[in-house]
Amino acid sequence: MENKVIEKNKSILESLKSMRSDIINSIYQECYPTIKYMISSNSGSTSDAQDIFQDALLLVITKARNNDLELSCSIKTYMYSVCFNMWQKQLIRKSREVSLNDSFDIPDHHDHDHDQKLLEDKLFDIYQLNFNMLSLEYQKILNMYLSRYSMTRITREMGYKNENYAKVKKYMCKEQLKKNILSDPGLRESLYLYTN
Secondary structure, eight states: OHHHHHHHHHHHHHHHTOOOHHHHHHHHHHHHHHHOOOOOOOOHHHHHHHHHHHHHHHHHHHHHHHTTOOOSSSSSHHHHHHHHHHHHHHHHHHHHHHHHHHHHOOOOOTTHHHHHHHHHHHHHHHHHHHHSSOOOOHHHHHHHHHOOHHHHHHHHHHTTHHHHHHHHHHHHHHHHHHHHHHTHHHHHHHHHHHHH
């Protein structure tokens, strides 16, 4: 029995490395309902559950691709554990944000509106620059997503086999864009100039 689990886990890891859409879809179908229930039962929304699940799946795919993951339990158990830990960290982070926001008053300045507009313009420029540096595939997916295309339509137009695979790709696009923006030196400079 244990050998079957080991072989199944090896097969899953190899499939994740190549991002096989049927395996990703299978993981969604097997794992997501439990994760959604766990998060919605612990102060979360469906949107929170989707975000946490996407983060966890991306983490598992990345670890599989880097040969940094060895499953000693079922994928469902592993995903639950990762999602549970991510959700706990997010709840802790949210509680800290609330207490910090309640503790500090930010004084208003008469030129706040002008500074805010300059900051928004600069942030949009940074966004646009980093968006244009994405691959054409990622740009197309994000443009469809931002235009509020349904996942069904994105799946069809991109030629993907199923919506779950399209969701993973959309999430990877968003994460890549976020990573690029957060590492952009212009972001830190703009935030410093316009918020101090």
